[in-house]
Amino acid sequence: MTYLDQNLSLSLEHRSVTVTLDWFAHNNNPLSPPRPAGNFVTPLVCGEEAFAKVYECIEKARHSVDLLSWGFDPSMRLKRDDQKALPLGDLLKHKAEQGVEVRVLIWNNKLAQWAENSVIGEGISGSGGTWLGSGQSEGRPVDTAERERIRRALLSDQTQELQTLDRLEPYDESKRRASRDRLIAIQHKLDALDSGYSKGRDSGGTAHDPDAQIDTRNWFRWVRRGQVRNIEFRTRDFDFLGGLTYHDETGLNIHRGRMMILGRLLRAELLGEISVTGVQMISLSLFPSHHQKMLLTDYQHPELAEGLVMGHNMHRNYWDTTAHLYDDKAANRDIGFGPWQDLSLHVKGPVLFDLNHNFCNAWDSGTSWIRRLFHGSLGSQRRTTTPLSYIRNGGEAAQICRTQPQEGPETTILEIYEKALGNVHQYAYMENQYFRYKPLVERLKETAASRKAAGALHDLYLFVVTNNPESKLFSSSTYETLESLGQSELMPLAHRDHLYDQRQLVYRERELSARPPSPARDRELEQVQQQMQQQNIDKERADELLKLDPNAHYNKATARELEPAMLPPKGMKVIIATLASCDTDSASPAANNQGQRQTEQRIAEALGPEQGTAKYKPIYVHSKLLLVDDLFFTLGSANINARSLLSDSELNIAMPSPKTTRLWRERLWEMHSAMGISTQKKKPIENINADFLAWENIVNDNWKLQKSNLPLKGSLVRFWDLVTPYATALD
Structure with missing residues (x-):
């Protein structure tokens, strides 16, 4: 590691200095030490800001562009408000033709591509093609007859269901609602046909953009031919x-x-x-995947160098505005992609040295030894600069931290999280794609308990904004993280299943206890009792479980007829939320023909009108941000799950920066709650308490509004997963 020796001057006028807690990673094999000063950062909220900055950095580059990402789409439009702006691939091609050295390194695992295509239009051999194969000729959109056949069948089902609904009596509300549910399911299937990147024979773009299907494949054919010497595209895997x-x-x-x-x-x-x-x-x-995301331009010219530490991937579904509008056209998003919340950071200063170090290690690991022998490695070519070359007057301390199992292995992102959650005095805010790593909340609970034992007068506040898992692949790790915080009833189906499993343990324990002793019986009884002890099932809890009807509880929960019981740990106040976009102008999905409108009118006369016609769409949270006490933040590619903290390669920046941490909180909390943060109280903790109460009120109000299909207040809604069963998670 190359440390930055630097003298820090203290003002004689003020004769004081602020000493802060240690926020940096030192123990888990860090590639990069803390850089004590000279770093300047700019938060970038959502794709409109982030990708405009990416475009600007690449467009300004005069010598080199280094791009490292999980995914790549050469036809992606980075700037949506400028018709003359080039797609990403064409922009890189343009810079290479100007003599700028362009290097692009993207993760690609052929097995994983079956789940999610990360390199759009590359094809199997990398020479440009579909997801199923590679094209040897000019790219062209393929026949989409199969998609249209499925569409016609779904439209036919929809018509038949509408006719069925029209024949139902106005007072037969249960059947009417069941029919509406079937119509909604059909509509979801229709939407899925036109959503996201296409796969199979027509992959290489989206269903709505046949030109992109051509452009992506032709871009890879062009780059693989080596027609321009200054651009090199590579993929990597473990x-x-x-x-x-x-x-x-x-x-x-x-x-x-x-x-x-x-x-x-x-x-x-x-x-x-x-x-x-x-x-x-x-x-x-x-x-494992290579999940790091960063951009570095003009590294060997410190006066020009700049970079980005990113949560955003180079995919078109990551583009959105901060408004997160329900309607794709109004938000200027690509058709078929929903609202998307994501965060990145523009950086200048000594941490650029560490971003380069990370990129060079990754790039050189894929460079053949013959090429290194004759041409040298990228790292050796760039050894003429030092961290001191990039320092700027003023600025702040920062550290690049990583998960990198191939080097060290390094797990400094986990170390940073554990240290930050041990330093909390007021609040922690986690905005993250996943919330399923129990050891981190256990760490925060320890901090809260220690503070209470030491006589702290106020609780610690935990604000979480994440996504509902809605998949059994991520069930138990999410559920157990919530359960550790006393929030397990926010996953009613998983909670019901878990209660059933616990009841079975109790039944088995009592059945075995009633049997005559034997070696086999004693061994199994001991195992069952150990499992009960691990799940804190004592005799009193066992009696409660046997009396409980988990299914009745679940049915009331799904109907929102009861509030979930939330019992935060001692010394903590907790709120778990997700984000939703609301369409307030949509008509009832059933009322789309004259006969149906007449039926709806009869229902209104007999039963009263529908309570509301608002529709909701989840805002997908892809952010990876932790804020602590308006003092510290870490941002990057790492999720709060085992993959990101233990086995994937990840890249974050960590900064004890009151200014930027406060800026993150002001912008994000106002976006999500449609309210500014509290500043009326004298003490900071009193303002945090006021914000917590405001969030609780918004979430509770939106809970009631969702039940009645009415417009939301802001975008904050309660974390509420009705579809995920309790099952062993993959991570």
């Missing part, structure tokens, strides 16, 4: 058994890749440091 790779400071080093991850997880499990199931072990060790 080697299963490892290979020779280059590391700037240690020379050639043998990486074991996925097998190393597996061994580390096994050791940590045996030492009791983490709890990972067999299914999770396989998933984390066999399918």
Whole structure:
């Protein structure tokens, strides 16, 4: 590691200095040390801001462009308000033709592509093609007859269901509502036909953009031909058994890749440091991804150099405005992609040295030894600069932290999270795609308990904005994280299933206890009792479980006829929320023909009108942000899950920055709640308490408004997952 020696001047006029807690990573094999000063950052909220900055940085570049990402779409439009702006691939091509050295490195695992296509239009061989194969000729949109056949069948089902609904009596409300549910399900299938990136024979773009299907494939054909010397596109993955790779400071080093991850997880499990199931072990060790996202331009010219630490991928579905409008056209999003919340950061200063170090290690690990022998590595070519070259007057301290199992292995993002949650005095705010790593909330609970034991007069506040998992693949890890915070009833189906599982344990324990002793019976009884002890099921709780009817509780919860019981840990106040966009102008989905309107009129006369006609669409939260006490933040690519903190490669920036942390909170909380943050109270903790109460009121109000299909106040809604069962999670 290259440390930055720097003298810090203290003002004789003020004769004082502020000493802060340690926020930086030192122990988990950090590639980069803290840079004590000279860093300037600019928050970028949502794709309109972030991708405009990406475009600006690339367009201004005079010498080099280094792009590292999880996904890449060369036909993506970075700037939507400028018709002359080039798509991403054409912009990079243009810079290469100007003599700028362009390097693009993207993660690509062929097995994982079956779940989600990350490299749009690359094809199997990388020479441009569909998801199923590679094209040897000019790209062209393929026949979409199969999609249209499915569309016609769904439209026919929709027509028949509308006719069925029209024949129902106005007073037969139960059947009418069931019919409406079927219509909604059909509409979801129709929407899915036109949503997201296409796969199969017509992949390489979206269903709505046949030109992009051509452009993406032709871009890869062009770049693979090497017609311009200054651009190089590569993909990377984890080697299963490892290979020779280059590391700037240690020379050639043998990486074991996925097998190393597996061994580390096994050791940590045996030492009791983490709890990972067999299914999770396989998933984390066999399918890690390179999830880092960063941009660096003109690195070898410090007066020009700048970069981005990103949560955004180079995919068109990541583009949205801060308004998160329900209507795609109004939001200027690509058709078929919903509202999207994401965050990135523009950076200048000494941390650019560390972004370059990370990029060079990744790039050189994929460079053949023959090429390194004759041309040298990228890292060796860039050793003429030092962190001091990039320092700017003023600025703040910062550190680049990573999860990188191939180097070290490094887990400094986890170290940063644990340290920050141990430093909390007032609040922690997590805005993250996932919320499913229980050890972090356990760490926060320890902090709260220690503060209470030491006589603290106020609770710690935890604000969480995340997504509903809505998939059994992520069930148990999400549920157990919520359960640790006393919020398990926010997942009613998983909660019901878990209660049933616990009841079965109690039944089995009592059945075994009633049997005559035997070696086999004693062993099984001991195992069952250990499981009950792990789940805190004592005799009193066992009696409660046997009396409980989990299904009745679930039915009331799904109908929103009862409030979920939320019992936060001692010394904490907790709110778990998601985001939603609301369409207030939509008519009832059933009232789209004259006969149906007449039917609706008869219902209104007999039963009264529908309570509301608002429709809701989730705003997908892809952010990866932690704020603590208006003092510290970390932002980057890392999610709050085992993959990001243990096995994938990730990149974050950590900054003890009161100014930027406060700016993040002001912008985001006003966006989500449609209210400014509280500033009326004298003490900061009193303002946080006022904000917490305001969030609670908004979430509770929107809970009632959603029940009646009425417009929302702001976009904050209660985390509420009705579809995820309790099942072992993959991560």
